Amino acid sequence: MGFPKITVDTALCIGFYVSCLCYSFYKVFKISNDGLQNYYYLEEGWSFFGGRRRDDYDWEWEIYKKYAIDNAFIFVFHAVSFELIRIFRIKHISLVLSLIGCAATLYNYGIKVLVILLLQNITFFAISSWSKKVRFLWAKAFFWIAVINSTKLLYFYDQLNLLLDIDNDKLLEFSIIISWNVIKCTSFCLDKAAAKSKGENYRLTDLLGYSFYFPLLLYGPVIIYTRFKECQKVSYEHDNLHTLNRFKKLFCQLIVCVLWALIMEIGQHLFYINIIHLDLKLIQQTNLWVLYGLGLLMAHFFFVKYVIYYGIGIAFGVFDGIEMPQKPICIGRVHLYSDMWKFFDRGLYEFLFRYIYTQLCTKTSSGVRKIMASLATFMFIYVWHGLYTFVMIWSALNWICVVLEGFVKNIFGNNTRLGALVGTHVFILSVLSNFFFFAREEVGYVYIKRTYFESISNYAVLYIVTYCFYRTGEWIKSIESNRKSLFKKTY
Numbered sequence: 001m002g003f004p005k006i007t008v009d010t011a012l013c014i015g016f017y018v019s020c021l022c023y024s025f026y027k028v029f030k031i032s033n034d035g036l037q038n039y040y041y042l043e044e045g046w047s048f049f050g051g052r053r054r055d056d057y058d059w060e061w062e063i064y065k066k067y068a069i070d071n072a073f074i075f076v077f078h079a080v081s082f083e084l085i086r087i088f089r090i091k092h093i094s095l096v097l098s099l100i101g102c103a104a105t106l107y108n109y110g111i112k113v114l115v116i117l118l119l120q121n122i123t124f125f126a127i128s129s130w131s132k133k134v135r136f137l138w139a140k141a142f143f144w145i146a147v148i149n150s151t152k153l154l155y156f157y158d159q160l161n162l163l164l165d166i167d168n169d170k171l172l173e174f175s176i177i178i179s180w181n182v183i184k185c186t187s188f189c190l191d192k193a194a195a196k197s198k199g200e201n202y203r204l205t206d207l208l209g210y211s212f213y214f215p216l217l218l219y220g221p222v223i224i225y226t227r228f229k230e231c232q233k234v235s236y237e238h239d240n241l242h243t244l245n246r247f248k249k250l251f252c253q254l255i256v257c258v259l260w261a262l263i264m265e266i267g268q269h270l271f272y273i274n275i276i277h278l279d280l281k282l283i284q285q286t287n288l289w290v291l292y293g294l295g296l297l298m299a300h301f302f303f304v305k306y307v308i309y310y311g312i313g314i315a316f317g318v319f320d321g322i323e324m325p326q327k328p329i330c331i332g333r334v335h336l337y338s339d340m341w342k343f344f345d346r347g348l349y350e351f352l353f354r355y356i357y358t359q360l361c362t363k364t365s366s367g368v369r370k371i372m373a374s375l376a377t378f379m380f381i382y383v384w385h386g387l388y389t390f391v392m393i394w395s396a397l398n399w400i401c402v403v404l405e406g407f408v409k410n411i412f413g414n415n416t417r418l419g420a421l422v423g424t425h426v427f428i429l430s431v432l433s434n435f436f437f438f439a440r441e442e443v444g445y446v447y448i449k450r451t452y453f454e455s456i457s458n459y460a461v462l463y464i465v466t467y468c469f470y471r472t473g474e475w476i477k478s479i480e481s482n483r484k485s486l487f488k489k490t491y
Contacts, residue, residue, distance in 0.1 A: 101212025335473025
């Protein structure tokens with residue numbers, strides 16, 4: 001039927017990898033018990049699990065979950081309001097979106113936070129109106145990044161929460177929102193500078209509607225302004241709004257997010273990955289099946305979280321007529337970290353590719369120029385995420401691995417078996433780099449030390465398992481490629 005046949009060696013690789021994965025997860029489940037350090041500080045779990053506690057040490061999940069519950073009525077109000085805009089052909093869409101977003105910000109964080117966010121947007125807009133030169137726009141972006149980073153490092157918990165009259169959770173949310181807004185404002189200003197029509201869709205209210213668009217205010221995903229501005233047009237014919245069908249689709253997409261949230265909660269009852277990683281002595285001594293099982297589960301939990309976060313934003317964005325990026329790709333089948341960057345946070349990748357990478361090189365540029373362009377891109381990723389040691393290590397290793405992947409691809413071409421033999425070494429380092437980001441540098445150092453310096457036999461076993469995963473990922477990718485080409489031929 002046009003799909004690649006599975007070879008015997010590929011089938012053996014898939015079977016061996018899945019078996020190792022299940023065994024590793026089983027070992028993590030066995031170690032997740034009441035003998036762990038800090039176990040009795042965990043939240044009491046659901047009675048369904050017979051008294052097992054729930055690992056509630058993932059601050060990001062706890063904060064975002066509470067935010068979704070507390071603001072459910074605002075999400076509903078937004079959806080109803082936007083549909084009324086379409087039905088009654090209200091032209092000032094950006095103004096309405098601005099008012100809803102500002103009111104939600106005022107409700108959640110108070111007047112001081114709202115003023116800071118408004119100041120951020122207004123200063124960006126002022127610079128874009130004063131000069132169309134790209135360097136001035138980027139200078140403004142890096143100015144705000146510097147302000148955010150220095151404030152985090154110097155005053156974050158000591159004084160800023162008291163100054164803004166918000167608790168620590170709200171402060172974290174605010175830091176995420178203002179960082180997202182740097183990207184949004186930069187995208188708006190760069191698109192404005194490049195636009196042929198300087199008036200329509202590039203007013204201050206348009207920027208405010210974009211920055212304060214409530215479904216993407218905290219959750220993301222970030223989308224470039226070119227995508228967002230399409231929702232400012234009342235483009236539906238009155239008889240073709242299909243309001244009821246679109247509400248049904250929105251409801252179904254949100255139900256999927258709820259089901260993923262249940263999976264996340266169940267997983268936290270079974271696998272205590274967060275409190276285990278707090279115990280450095282334990283992960284330094286534990287069985288390697290447990291260690292790498294913890295790492296894989298940490299990555300999978302991260303994936304599930306962002307399927308939920310981005311899934312909510314995508315559902316409302318699609319309902320509002322925005323061409324949203326797809327949800328994050330499942331990390332359990334990605335064997336190239338260049339693909340992880342392309343297909344996990346697709347909105348952020350589109351921003352980086354459009355405004356940084358392609359501005360520094362083209363398809364016909366030399367290899368050296370492309371490498372330097374990718375270096376500049378990862379340097380932006382580092383400074384935007386924050387000037388922390390773990391972010392620097394994560395960004396640097398990811399850049400190195402993406403460059404090495406390019407060399408492997410150029411050298412071995414379509415020879416997948418030889419490419420996999422060498423590429424597996426690069427993939428192992430790519431995976432380890434993310435443990436710095438998921439946990440902290442001390443945890444990352446443990447994984448690096450135990451992988452490369454503990455014993456050759458340990459690395460050999462890890463290499464064999466990872467090679468089988470690499471081959472599995474290649475087979476899945478080949479199926480997708482054949483499916484896309486078959487679809488093109490059919491239509």
